[in-house]
Amino acid sequence: MFGLDKKDTSLFFLVVVLVALAPFLLNPFPENSELAQFNAGYPDLMQRFLIFGIFAIGFNILFGLTGYLSFGHAAFLGVGSYAGVWMMKLLTMNVIPAIFMSVVFAGLFSLLVGYISLRRSGIYFSILTLAFAQMSFSLAYSVLTPITAGETGLQLALDDPRIIGVSAVDGSIPAANLFGLPMRESFELAMGGWLFTFNAGYYLCAVVMLAAFYVAIRIFRSPFGMMLRAVKSNQQRMNFTGVNSKPYTLAAFVISGMYAGLAGGLMVAMDPLAGAERMQWTASGEVVLMTILGGAGTLIGPVLGAGFIKYFENIFSKINDNVLYEWFSALPDGLADVLVFVIHPFIGKGWHLTLGIMFMLIVIFLPGGIMEGIERLGRLFSRKKKSETPSRAAPAPAE
């Protein structure tokens, strides 16, 4: 269906169902239970899952297919964000122009960066992109302060022109909206002890993310995608056979830059602010982690990786000692103290540590990322015995 084969269609529908039902799936614990701390079904985090999912999908088009490891993708996300906020300042609070211009500007910027960086490959390419991203960050942080508002971050003001919208509604900045539907609008459904939130912004992200995912599947399965894979397996040999690989890698670079811009635009649509930290190298590194964690070169892996990292960042960083003591309140005092002492380094400000350990474990034991884990589980429970496995082995280079 839709030009997808049977397997891809079912994967796509699985993703549609997961995304549509995420408000239920991510809130498995009743509102008042101790475990509610682990619920992730609130609009901001759900939006982040999808937005960083888009970012990682786009990154994976470049890294997963061509093997070019860009260490500067956050710059495109940042450029997209700034373009989006400027659209909201100048034109209207409707999110469509903001998202559209984010993609355009990120695309243009990635064309420039890609054109220069792709002259080199391997580590040199990574360093070039990293340099560009850090340069963009530094510019945005200081020299370009009139455009980017520097450290403060670019935000909306009451006296922005908003030519085809309104500057202010009863003394407040109007909310970001989609043809009048505010992105912040939520509908809450209480069932028993559970509370589920359905947020307009989340579902906009969902639609965009599904479209982005669909396009990614089509790219993966297209002759163009095959060329990109050829670049990954041996670019030199491709060049020797007379194929110019540069247009393909550049196209892949720009497409993944546009995905990053789209993510930046959506971030702005959900929360109208653009900060320079979005372009910092840590942000670029994060998307690399997401992709590797989820499984580089797989379709859905990067989205899972993005969700995994964002979950740790937002949920684990908010657990503090008080919460721990509440959990262990049933235990004797001494024991609770010991447990809190042991767990303390891994929660709150220690969430980086937890994430780092998880990352190491996954990379060491599941080099293919979360997707490999899922595959292994699938094989464990599958009824077909190992007859199929040999055919799945990676094609060895015909050296």
Next chain:
Amino acid sequence: MTLIRKPLSRRSVLRAGAAGGALLATPTLLTSRAWAQGYLNEPTGSTVTLGFNVPQTGPYADEGADELRAYELAVEHLNGEGDGGMLGTFSSKALKGNGILGKKVEYVTGDTQTKSDAARASAKSMIEKDGAIMITGGSSSGVAVAVQALCQEAGVIFMAGLTHSNDTTGKDKRANGFRHFFNSYMSGAALAPVLKNAYGADRKAYHLTADYNWGYTTEQAVRESTEALGWDTVETVKTPLAATDFSAYITPVLQSDADVLVLNHYGGNMVNSLTNAVQFGLRDKVVNGKNFEIIVPLYSRLMAKGAGANVKGIFGSTNWHWSLQDEGSKAFVRSFGQKYGFPPSQAAHTCYVQALLYADACERAGTFNPCGVVEALEGFEFDGLGNGPTLYRAEDHQCFKDVLVVKGKENPSSEFDLLEIVEVTPVEQVTYAPDHPQFAGGALGSCNSGA
């Protein structure tokens, strides 16, 4: 019909499951926030949740940790535990130590990472997931401004923590945001007369400025107030925020004919640049027949600790210092010291005070509704919180109070006793018009209760 018969058969389990599922699927309450509640996150139970959003990682983690300590202390005092701290000295007696409006105070914490994005994500999760009615904290102006704007959009109150940039209550002010901490302008205005007395009216200043928003406003404030005294500004140089070695910036100072170096740096930046400057022998130099001097406009105890002996004799300004001898400060230092074993920093003080001011405003307004709280805080005059008589100005939601000019102590008696108060600059001297050029642009707008 009984749903479950023993022994359990497959059929009865299925039937029970189906019945249970049907029960769960019946929506017991269907709400859209807009009409179900008068305002966003209205506390309906016996508790009220506050969100403490402080840097727990990154360059200002020390300040963040101290802020969190202060908040925990404030919650204790609000709930009537501990010795009550400043509740006893606060001029408003609305708080009774039984929580806020009879509801027990609970809190959630988050990590801003000193990044606008992370801070907003953390604040959003507090508002959306934990139902926080007020967000407070932060140790950087960028974060404060970003979270303030978020709280305005969402419809909760923001009580700024440590933020010194003029913009927080200048061009980026918001109706739902309030700042107790002082600002760059006040630093400049308070320092200038003291500098004139100490170093004379004929000086040539060289500025090194951290290359970001707070650096710019501080440089502007100090430059304008010292130039008004008759000082010359020889040069202003911007230094990257991430710089750790400032020797390349100090060498040109030696070659210029400047006789004062102003370090518009904060935190680790200041520690490094001051150390470099002292190592280069700037303080032993004599230029134009005068001793070379160094000034640090915004001081904190944590910075003084980092710079060690280098801070001796160096002037700066601060919002509050634990050695103040008024009743409020003494009460606060006593209860903070009893709980944690060392005196609080100015970041801790401003956060503690902000939490109390918010709680008090709710009590006086009789509601948690942000618009009621805004009304109660605007133009509120109070005393007994460590800074003398203070006004929360209605026009820009900035507190106006005395500013301390401090100096690095020559003979510190402990690792906390690093600064001595040189002068308490009276509030009249640091007051400015709401439309002062350094604060121009921006508007408060109207309060948003999220309804």
